[in-house]
């Protein structure tokens with residue numbers, strides 16, 4: 510038994526390596542570098558206004574800085590992105606990185622050795638919550654890099670979620686956590702700030718198969734597709750509706766925090782494909798939001814879907830591609846997939862989401 514009574518992240522990784530001796534020490538070192546970046550971000554988030562890290566980032570020409578997504582960058586988006594790049598570029602484990610905040614992939618500079626993995630990340634998820642002091646996080650995905658020393662291209666990152674070697678997130682909430690899957694279940698660690706170590710506190714996390722809690726941004730209801738309207742209407746109808754049970758609703762606007770709640774006590778999260786903006790078939794990004802969260806949820810016995818099928822099977826076509834995402838307790842996600850699979854008859858609208866719809870005005 511370790512001295513502290515709990516396993517540290519380093520001890521956990523060493524033990525994993527003993528079980529799979531073929532795994533390289535590079536992989537463990539990479540996870541520890543990612544964890545270090547998350548600790549640095551946690552410190553900045555924790556200091557908040559004292560560290561002057563709140564508010565929008567100023568662009569080169571004055572005014573707010575806008576990222577490749579067309580969204581205003583917060584100071585912490587930029588700082589967190591920088592920590593990820595600086596702390597992970599030197600170790601010799603990576604061939605390149607890609608980030609929500611960078612338009613193009615970031616190849617490892619020639620000054621450092623080139624490694625065999627790719628790191629893809631959303632350095633700060635839930636940015637709209639920074640200034641109001643609510644939980645935010647970082648999300649990451651690890652892929653294999655192509656062998657050889659050809660120049661890295663965007664195509665090298667376009668791997669389906671099933672190909673991920675590992676995925677995880679850090680949560681900067683009342684406590685700082687790191688939740689990780691190396692493809693053998695999901696384990697959660699809490700940061701002991703005095704020791705500066707992530708300690709294993711949530712071994713073998715599991716998503717309960719059933720739930721009475723759902724999460725969706727209901728202000729988008731007029732843009733939803735019929736199967737999503739039907740699902741939500743049925744939840745809202747509660748005991749007196751077809752589901753014959755009451756549901757509770759949550760919306761934090763930090764997907765990483767919603768994922769953590771669902772990994773802890775179950776639930777279903779929807780940011781589905783909708784008709785809000787024809788150029789964006791969804792809000793969330795496939796490579797660094799949907800895929801890593803989908804990997805964790807499936808490793809914990811839950812289900813992650815586009816509504817039409819498993820999200821981890823989607824073949825990406827662009828680095829910053831967006832996608833509809835539904836994940837969480839298996840029975841609810843399967844139900845939503847069933848609703849999408851049922852033939853829609855526009856001439857015979859379902860009364861639940863038309864005249865009697867709870868979202869109808």
Ligand SMILES: O=P(O)(O)OC[C@H]1O[C@](O)(COP(=O)(O)O)[C@@H](O)[C@@H]1O
Pocket residue numbers: 609631633634635636637726762763764765780792
């Ligand atoms: O403001 P909305 O439309 O509810 O969107 C909230 C969603 O946007 C996100 O914040 C997107 O993440 P970023 O902060 O990394 O852009 C998700 O975490 C969250 O689920």
Ligand SMILES: [Mg+2]
Pocket residue numbers: 631633634635798
């Ligand atoms: Mg995000």
Ligand SMILES: [Mg+2]
Pocket residue numbers: 586609631632633634635636
């Ligand atoms: Mg972000």
